[in-house]
Amino acid sequence: MPRTAKTVDIPAIGELDRHAGQLSVQLAQALRAAIHKGELKAGDLLPSTRVLSGALQLARGTVLAAFEQLTAEGFLEAQPGSGTRVAMALDRKTPPAAKNPQACDIPLTAQAQALAQFATQRAPLPPVPFTVSVPINDTAPDDVWRRLGNRIRARGPGAPSGYGDPLGALPLRKAICEYVRKSRSVLCTPEQVIITSGTQQGLYLATQIVLDAGDAAWVENPAYRGITAIFDNLLRDRQMARVPVDDQGIDVAAGREIAPQARAAFVTPSHQYPLCMPMSMSRRLELLAWAKEQKAWVVEDDYDSEMRYAGHPFPSLQGLDPARVIYLGTFSKILFPSLRLGYAIVPEPLRDAFCGARVLMDRHPPTADQHVLASFMAQGHLDRHIRRMRGVYAEKRRVLTDAVNAHISPHLAALLPSDQGMHRVLWLKAGLDDLRVAAGAAEAGVAVSALSPMYAPGSGKSGLILGLGGYDDEAIHRAAQKLNRVLVSIAAS
Numbered sequence: 001m002p003r004t005a006k007t008v009d010i011p012a013i014g015e016l017d018r019h020a021g022q023l024s025v026q027l028a029q030a031l032r033a034a035i036h037k038g039e040l041k042a043g044d045l046l047p048s049t050r051v052l053s054g055a056l057q058l059a060r061g062t063v064l065a066a067f068e069q070l071t072a073e074g075f076l077e078a079q080p081g082s083g084t085r086v087a088m089a090l091d092r093k094t095p096p097a098a099k100n101p102q103a104c105d106i107p108l109t110a111q112a113q114a115l116a117q118f119a120t121q122r123a124p125l126p127p128v129p130f131t132v133s134v135p136i137n138d139t140a141p142d143d144v145w146r147r148l149g150n151r152i153r154a155r156g157p158g159a160p161s162g163y164g165d166p167l168g169a170l171p172l173r174k175a176i177c178e179y180v181r182k183s184r185s186v187l188c189t190p191e192q193v194i195i196t197s198g199t200q201q202g203l204y205l206a207t208q209i210v211l212d213a214g215d216a217a218w219v220e221n222p223a224y225r226g227i228t229a230i231f232d233n234l235l236r237d238r239q240m241a242r243v244p245v246d247d248q249g250i251d252v253a254a255g256r257e258i259a260p261q262a263r264a265a266f267v268t269p270s271h272q273y274p275l276c277m278p279m280s281m282s283r284r285l286e287l288l289a290w291a292k293e294q295k296a297w298v299v300e301d302d303y304d305s306e307m308r309y310a311g312h313p314f315p316s317l318q319g320l321d322p323a324r325v326i327y328l329g330t331f332s333k334i335l336f337p338s339l340r341l342g343y344a345i346v347p348e349p350l351r352d353a354f355c356g357a358r359v360l361m362d363r364h365p366p367t368a369d370q371h372v373l374a375s376f377m378a379q380g381h382l383d384r385h386i387r388r389m390r391g392v393y394a395e396k397r398r399v400l401t402d403a404v405n406a407h408i409s410p411h412l413a414a415l416l417p418s419d420q421g422m423h424r425v426l427w428l429k430a431g432l433d434d435l436r437v438a439a440g441a442a443e444a445g446v447a448v449s450a451l452s453p454m455y456a457p458g459s460g461k462s463g464l465i466l467g468l469g470g471y472d473d474e475a476i477h478r479a480a481q482k483l484n485r486v487l488v489s490i491a492a493s
């Protein structure tokens, strides 16, 4: 039996695939395409269903069904006694045939252009040194994670179900409440916990909720691009006041001068991102005093406080003033970033607003993953994993520090002192442009992020972020050697 049939006098019908079935749908699609391309014009008379079914070797009912469908859609009109024509109403409405059907002449909004440009800066780094937080070998969660996942997805709470609570799965919210209370002195109930798909979403939701058009917010200078880019690309009707940091964290006195009436402050008190110092207790109290005076919210991004290698971490800012602080945490660093689970702990009056914004954005994160994580935490595996990771990352950090000291010329770069976290900052000397170095390193197979884009325009310093991932020692040393070669060649050019 022949696989295809030729049309008689409608060229666009071309070939119908008889093996694919749904011949009336295929025929309707072919006729629609012919009208779109201008091969069939308004008023053109179509062959009768009898002629067409004979020519295409189709059942007459198949052709009739296609005609009826297109008539219902307004492409065709049937006139008793005079056959079926392409609808006259399409005369001026049929767009001219495009040479390239993908070519688009609709201008992009300023916002679309800004977001597209940001996307080019945020392509994920490849899993090579010095990409941060890449769980390879000894930093990946062990078999327990896989076993729990299999069991919970197969039956029980992780099995397929309907929509879940937009705040997140209750067992996970309870487990998080318990975890942050013990480890970070955060004061909350499970009703204040909202599961997010990572801190990035928490930051985004917070900016939507605590700021109205025209409001200003303090943002540290330098800061994580994930917060500054929200203001740059999306919230251009809200003002981002960049407040410098010094060795005690955000300079509250400077903030009072720059934007005394700001409605919120976005800070990284445990471990300033990217410069690594914790916010001193006196600064914490100063910041909270300003927030109280101004009736402003403080958004605490606590992205990697688990990784402190010496002494005790400062308790959270939230614990000092739970009515004013929105606390954001993530499992990206301590477990793995592709999990896309984090949490926002919000003062009671903000809870419904976060819930509403969450519903409008994506309803809630995948339910099964939340239950896997809840069990992982409830059974004590997360605490064990964190204890193990502290040891592993302390060692990675030592290896990275040794590699930099051994292979990178002190005339070209120097490590910023720090004793916590999952990255180190390498200051570049002698006018070395960090963007150029990052691009050169990428070509050499080394992943580093440039520091200067994290500063407000005109205040940038040149440096690199070197992340601690789960790479072996040899790979880290090789990467440091390659990075040095890049630095030497750029310094000489």
Ligand SMILES: Cc1ncc(COP(=O)(O)O)c(C=O)c1O
Residues within 6 Å of the ligand: 197, 198, 199, 200, 201, 224, 226, 268, 273, 301, 303, 329, 330, 331, 332, 337, 341, 342
């Ligand atoms: C300072 C800071 N905040 C937030 C995030 C976002 O983390 P998540 O993966 O949870 O969205 C990161 C990730 O690197 C970060 O460094």
